[in-house]
Amino acid sequence: MNLLKFLTCGSVDDGKSTLIGRLLYDTDSILEDQLEALQRSNRKNDDGTIDLAILTDGLKAEREQGITIDVAYKYFQTEKRKFIIADTPGHIQYTRNMVTGASNAGLAIILIDARKGVIEQTIRHSFLVSMLEIPHVMVAINKMDMVDYDEAVFNKIVDDYKALTTKLHLHDVRYIPVSALRGDNIGSTSDRTAWYKGPSLLDYLETVHTDVNEDNNVARMPVQWVVRPQTEELHDYRGYAGKVLSGTFKVNDSITVLPSGFTSVLERIEVFDKTPEAAAAGMSVTLHLKDEIDISRGDVLVKSSELPHVGQMIEADLCWMDTKPLDPSHTYLVQHNSKVTRCRISEVLYKMQINTLEKEFSEDFKLNDIGRIVIKTAEPLAFDVYQKNKANGRAIIIDTRTNVTVGALMFRAAAD
Amino acid sequence: MSRAKLDYLDELEAEAIHIMREVAGQFERPALLFSGGKDSITLVRLAEKAFRPGKFPFPLVHIDTGHNFQETIQYRDDMIARLGEKLIVGYVQDDIDAGRVVEQTGKNASRNQLQTVTLLNTIAKYEFDACIGGARRDEEKARAKERVFSVRDEFGQWNPKLQRPELWDLYNGKIHKGENVRVFPISNWTELDVWNYIRREGIALPSIYFAHQRDVITRNGQLMAASPFLNMDEEDVVERKTVRFRTVGDMSCTAAVESEAFEIDNIINEISASRISERGARLDDKVSEAAMEDRKKGGYF
Numbered sequence: 005m006n007l008l009k010f011l012t013c014g015s016v017d018d019g020k021s022t023l024i025g026r027l028l029y030d031t032d033s034i035l036e037d038q039l040e041a042l043q044r045s046n047r048k049n050d051d052g053t054i055d056l057a058i059l060t061d062g063l064k065a066e067r068e069q070g071i072t073i074d075v076a077y078k079y080f081q082t083e084k085r086k087f088i089i090a091d092t093p094g095h096i097q098y099t100r101n102m103v104t105g106a107s108n109a110g111l112a113i114i115l116i117d118a119r120k121g122v123i124e125q126t127i128r129h130s131f132l133v134s135m136l137e138i139p140h141v142m143v144a145i146n147k148m149d150m151v152d153y154d155e156a157v158f159n160k161i162v163d164d165y166k167a168l169t170t171k172l173h174l175h176d177v178r179y180i181p182v183s184a185l186r187g188d189n190i191g192s193t194s195d196r197t198a199w200y201k202g203p204s205l206l207d208y209l210e211t212v213h214t215d216v217n218e219d220n221n222v223a224r225m226p227v228q229w230v231v232r233p234q235t236e237e238l239h240d241y242r243g244y245a246g247k248v249l250s251g252t253f254k255v256n257d258s259i260t261v262l263p264s265g266f267t268s269v270l271e272r273i274e275v276f277d278k279t280p281e282a283a284a285a286g287m288s289v290t291l292h293l294k295d296e297i298d299i300s301r302g303d304v305l306v307k308s309s310e311l312p313h314v315g316q317m318i319e320a321d322l323c324w325m326d327t328k329p330l331d332p333s334h335t336y337l338v339q340h341n342s343k344v345t346r347c348r349i350s351e352v353l354y355k356m357q358i359n360t361l362e363k364e365f366s367e368d369f370k371l372n373d374i375g376r377i378v379i380k381t382a383e384p385l386a387f388d389v390y391q392k393n394k395a396n397g398r399a400i401i402i403d404t405r406t407n408v409t410v411g412a413l414m415f416r417a418a419a420d
Numbered sequence: 421m422s423r424a425k426l427d428y429l430d431e432l433e434a435e436a437i438h439i440m441r442e443v444a445g446q447f448e449r450p451a452l453l454f455s456g457g458k459d460s461i462t463l464v465r466l467a468e469k470a471f472r473p474g475k476f477p478f479p480l481v482h483i484d485t486g487h488n489f490q491e492t493i494q495y496r497d498d499m500i501a502r503l504g505e506k507l508i509v510g511y512v513q514d515d516i517d518a519g520r521v522v523e524q525t526g527k528n529a530s531r532n533q534l535q536t537v538t539l540l541n542t543i544a545k546y547e548f549d550a551c552i553g554g555a556r557r558d559e560e561k562a563r564a565k566e567r568v569f570s571v572r573d574e575f576g577q578w579n580p581k582l583q584r585p586e587l588w589d590l591y592n593g594k595i596h597k598g599e600n601v602r603v604f605p606i607s608n609w610t611e612l613d614v615w616n617y618i619r620r621e622g623i624a625l626p627s628i629y630f631a632h633q634r635d636v637i638t639r640n641g642q643l644m645a646a647s648p649f650l651n652m653d654e655e656d657v658v659e660r661k662t663v664r665f666r667t668v669g670d671m672s673c674t675a676a677v678e679s680e681a682f683e684i685d686n687i688i689n690e691i692s693a694s695r696i697s698e699r700g701a702r703l704d705d706k707v708s709e710a711a712m713e714d715r716k717k718g719g720y721f
Contacts, residue, residue, distance in 0.1 A: 005428050007428040007431050074580065077557045079558045079608075081612075103585065108589070228445050245441055246441070247438040276472060286431060287426070287430070288433070288434040288435075288437035288470070301445045337594070340590075395588075400590045402592055407592070407596060409584045409587070
């Protein structure tokens with residue numbers, strides 16, 4: 005059984021939390037004591053039924069205000085697949101929390117209120133989904149019960165959204181009419197939308213193809229930890245532990261260590277008490293090389309036939325996540341996998357007006373701003389561009405004064 | 421081989437090992453909080469996978485309320501002997517004796533709240549900058565909000581409205597002196613995932629997880645183990661029942677469930693069919709709707 009991580013995005017009252025509650029309810033994932041707690045709660049729908057939205061609002065402040073402030077992670081499984089939902093806030097002021105939830109998602113559900121159609125928030129969320137290169141998008145047109153399940157309303161919104169997608173890099177977009185409140189087309193298809201011939205939302209989630217295209221994935225493993233027991237019987241043991249970011253390493257592969265550029269041969273792969281012949285993307289492994297080379301945390305092992313960029317000037321998309329604006333004169337830290345080095349934002353190329361998708365030339369960069377910049381790093385990074393290799397094409401920026409994560413970077417090109 | 425072909429347990433395991441190695445690489449003085457429950461036992465196995473044949477780059481730390489199940493302590497000591505790793509114990513009794521905390525009174529008295537103080541004192545004493553714990557987001561709705569690297573201030577407090585963005589699998593462990601980070605490698609595991617993993621790996625558990633005969637009393641609709649740690653009076657009727665525990669905490673706040681599950685396969689079937697959540701058997705969560713959130717804000721694990 006495999007795992008699908010997805011997120012839901014939508015504006016405040018589009019019914020995100022209700023949709024998640026409905027998915028959990030329809031897959032029998034809500035247990036009796038949790039249902040009882042829901043019954044005890046004072047929040048009810050207008051018709052007196054349980055408000056499924058409170059299942060996901062885990063913080064007091066969220067229940068008080070009836071909004072989602074931070075990402076909540078929810079778990080459910082069916083016979084076909086396991087799921088992790090990142091329930092992310094819709095408010096503009098919590099965009100950084102949405103990006104947090106979206107960064108690990110393999111699929112995004114974008115909710116649109118059937119009565120309102122494509123609005124600014126839809127554009128904003130779709131842009132973020134496109135920037136983060138989330139492979140699958142399901143546009144759920146919700147509250148169909150409020151528009152009498154009218155096919156024309158659905159078709160109009162689909163057309164509007166298709167017009168929007170011409171300006172974005174979205175890979176696989178599907179559309180579905182739903183009512184999260186009434187349960188139409190969530191756990192099963194609904195008679196009330198007989199004109200809709202596609203799958204239910206759950207059916208789609210269970211069957212969407214999640215294999216990554218391995219042609220684009222080159223072998224990369226950042227070293228997280230050097231295993232050196234230094235005992236008598238393991239005197240010369242020196243293993244490089246890390247998670248394979250992408251591609252596959254095989255025993256006897258020629259290996260290059262970056263940024264130093266030393267080369268060797270992969271002698272052995274260890275996964276605890278096993279010694280597999282190959283280590284594939286996603287596996288946490290320990291690699292042994294034939295030659296003794298000075299390698300430490302922060303270095304990257306790659307297949308010599310598939311070298312990444314190595315450089316100190318990189319063009320990247322930046323999402324700013326701090327209330328303190330970007331200060332071009334300040335030296336920040338950049339964390340790229342296990343490598344942390346100093347950096348400066350040397351140039352702001354443009355800022356994205358993400359409600360209109362227009363580029364804007366601006367020097368300042370504030371909370372929730374997104375745009376293209378050039379970053380200069382103190383030490384070279386061994387990176388790939390994000391479109392080709394997400395795992396080795398992203399980084400975070402940390403403010404040395406507060407230690408807070410203030411920016412998300414998606415590398416787009418080498419700039420030197 | 422593509423990423424999607426990894427089984428979900430392999431994927432969860434690889435993610436947890438990655439997180440543990442980040443702790444080892446990023447912090448000066450980490451620790452692994454060990455309670456003797458199945459989640460922290462799973463953490464120990466993951467630490468073996470992350471660092472063997474090397475030593476663990478951290479000690480195990482047990483916050484001992486003094487109200488333990490004897491079986492848990494026996495398990496802990498046997499495990500430490502097998503691993504050859506270091507164990508540090510912080511005793512709640514020491515803080516009671518020193519007058520730093522006051523024992524609760526009344527029928528539902530428990531030392532559960534008090535252990536936060538001992539935990540914070542132990543962190544301060546050994547200057548731990550990161551504490552790995554076995555909390556899972558599926559346990560409780562406030563935990564569902566927790567980051568994998570969760571920064572606590574110098575008072576041990578969690579601020580749920582000011583959490584750092586946590587992107588991809590890049591974990592930011594930078595802190596100021598006095599702060600510490602709680603790290604949760606099995607955030608994304610469910611109770612059933614933990615059991616399936618324990619079965620797959622053949623990991624031994626304390627016997628109280630399996631059905632056994634025990635003297636219990638029924639209080640607030642829950643089965644509590646009869647013990648000197650429970651304030652009992654003439655209204656409490658002691659009965660002998662066949663029970664097991666779904667979670668292992670303090671004897672005064674962990675309820676048993678009636679069960680005939682003597683083997684791990686029975687347990688997995690029982691949990692798959694159960695209509696009650698795991699923390700449904702924890703009195704400490706029932707105090708109010710925000711009980712867990714409030715405790716976490718105060719420095720609770």
